[in-house]
Amino acid sequence: MKPATELIDGHYDPKHARNAVKMPLYLSSNYVFSSAEEAKKLFEQKGVQPADQDLAAPQDMIYSRLGHPNLLLAEARLAAYEGAESSLFFESGMAAISTLFMGVLRPGDTVLHSTPLYGGSDHLLRGMMQAWGVHLMEFSSDERVEQIIARIQAADVTPSIRLIYIETPANPNLQIVDFRQIRELSYTIQKLTGHKPLTACDNTVLGPVFQKPLRHGIDVGVYSASKFIGGHSDLIAGALVCSREWANKLRGVRSQFGGTASPHTSWLLTRSMETLELRMEAAQRNAVQLVDFLKNHPQVGQLNYPGLLPPDHPHHHQATGSGSLLSFELVGGQSAAFRFLDALRLVRHAVSLGGTESMACHSSTTTHSNVPPEIRQHYGISEGLIRLSVGIEHVDDLTADLAQALVHAVGAAD
Numbered sequence: 001m002k003p004a005t006e007l008i009d010g011h012y013d014p015k016h017a018r019n020a021v022k023m024p025l026y027l028s029s030n031y032v033f034s035s036a037e038e039a040k041k042l043f044e045q046k047g048v049q050p051a052d053q054d055l056a057a058p059q060d061m062i063y064s065r066l067g068h069p070n071l072l073l074a075e076a077r078l079a080a081y082e083g084a085e086s087s088l089f090f091e092s093g094m095a096a097i098s099t100l101f102m103g104v105l106r107p108g109d110t111v112l113h114s115t116p117l118y119g120g121s122d123h124l125l126r127g128m129m130q131a132w133g134v135h136l137m138e139f140s141s142d143e144r145v146e147q148i149i150a151r152i153q154a155a156d157v158t159p160s161i162r163l164i165y166i167e168t169p170a171n172p173n174l175q176i177v178d179f180r181q182i183r184e185l186s187y188t189i190q191k192l193t194g195h196k197p198l199t200a201c202d203n204t205v206l207g208p209v210f211q212k213p214l215r216h217g218i219d220v221g222v223y224s225a226s227k228f229i230g231g232h233s234d235l236i237a238g239a240l241v242c243s244r245e246w247a248n249k250l251r252g253v254r255s256q257f258g259g260t261a262s263p264h265t266s267w268l269l270t271r272s273m274e275t276l277e278l279r280m281e282a283a284q285r286n287a288v289q290l291v292d293f294l295k296n297h298p299q300v301g302q303l304n305y306p307g308l309l310p311p312d313h314p315h316h317h318q319a320t321g322s323g324s325l326l327s328f329e330l331v332g333g334q335s336a337a338f339r340f341l342d343a344l345r346l347v348r349h350a351v352s353l354g355g356t357e358s359m360a361c362h363s364s365t366t367t368h369s370n371v372p373p374e375i376r377q378h379y380g381i382s383e384g385l386i387r388l389s390v391g392i393e394h395v396d397d398l399t400a401d402l403a404q405a406l407v408h409a410v411g412a413a414d
């Protein structure tokens with residue numbers, strides 16, 4: 001089956017559920033064992049799902065924190081769509097990210113990470129992970145591999161680098177990290193130390209439709225599935241996409257921390273993924289037209305959208321589209337940004353992104369308010385920056401709303 005068909009028909013046979021066209025919602029916290037021998041066998045597997053599990057039949061289940069039919073179906077479909085061996089769903093993107101960090105990192109390890117990261121990931125690394133003895137070292141997307149290697153060698157941290165964590169395009173400035181550079185960085189560290197750091201990419205902004213990091217040699221794809229995968233602003237979820245070996249390890253960590261996606265969340269995700277390609281492509285068409293409108297507008301300064309990058313930029317090599325998230329600076333700084341947001345009538349003034357409805361927010365005072373001001377400045381998250389997640393409404397209505405809010409942004413004082 002083609003990937004888009006997998007998201008609709010993959011891994012489910014109606015005959016296992018009274019011929020229901022869709023897999024029903026299995027609202028059961030636990031499952032009856034068929035025999036004592038069966039229970040013993042299931043516990044010996046320690047939550048590791050066999051590769052050939054029949055996902056439609058609700059046998060081989062123990063307890064919903066460890067696994068349940070709706071979870072397995074959602075996971076099988078996301079993995080099939082990405083062409084990956086496995087995927088894991090969580091109750092939030094942060095549950096996926098924290099499970100990854102707790103599963104991979106130990107005190108004394110170093111995380112080499114790109115900047116900027118989503119505010120919550122940044123906060124987790126700088127706060128709790130550092131407090132537990134994990135060291136951080138950051139790099140920017142325009143640094144060359146040799147420069148990064150020279151810096152980590154000078155700091156004497158090379159042997160402790162366990163994880164290279166990137167976000168691309170980055171939220172909210174849409175900076176691109178080149179996957180080829182990350183592969184090279186990881187192999188160079190392996191040559192120097194004898195161990196290869198795990199590489200993980202937060203792929204929330206473009207994936208899985210327009211970007212598939214595993215195909216470019218990244219080990220783990222990370223998602224806030226509250227965004228495009230869920231797609232309707234009605235659920236919070238997260239996902240990791242990786243090899244079967246890593247999924248087995250991380251599934252164990254997920255069971256211990258308890259962030260497993262519930263039956264209801266998993267059922268909604270399965271519903272949402274059926275229209276994932278349609279939604280992301282429609283939103284991208286709108287975004288391209290809005291970028292055209294914004295790029296020559298006198299109230300708009302810097303406009304960040306991957307589609308504006310020159311044709312030889314790595315973005316065009318590693319992604320098949322530019323998606324529907326963009327950000328732009330308003331002339332007039334924070335007061336202009338606030339006037340703009342308060343004047344919006346159709347576009348929702350809300351955090352989050354990737355829903356069917358368009359949403360705008362002021363990153364520096366909302367999603368990235370936990371990032372210290374001098375670091376925000378360094379990342380280019382200025383006081384006039386607006387992040388816009390373009391939805392699938394009619395583009396004429398969106399253009400009209402932005403146009404009238406931009407008139408308000410000028411304000412009396414300007």
Ligand SMILES: Cc1ncc(COP(=O)(O)O)c(C=O)c1O
Binds near residue numbers: 205
């Ligand atoms: C890029 C990115 N990664 C991770 C997260 C965290 O995901 P969640 O809010 O689902 O926990 C977000 C949330 O905004 C995000 O934008």
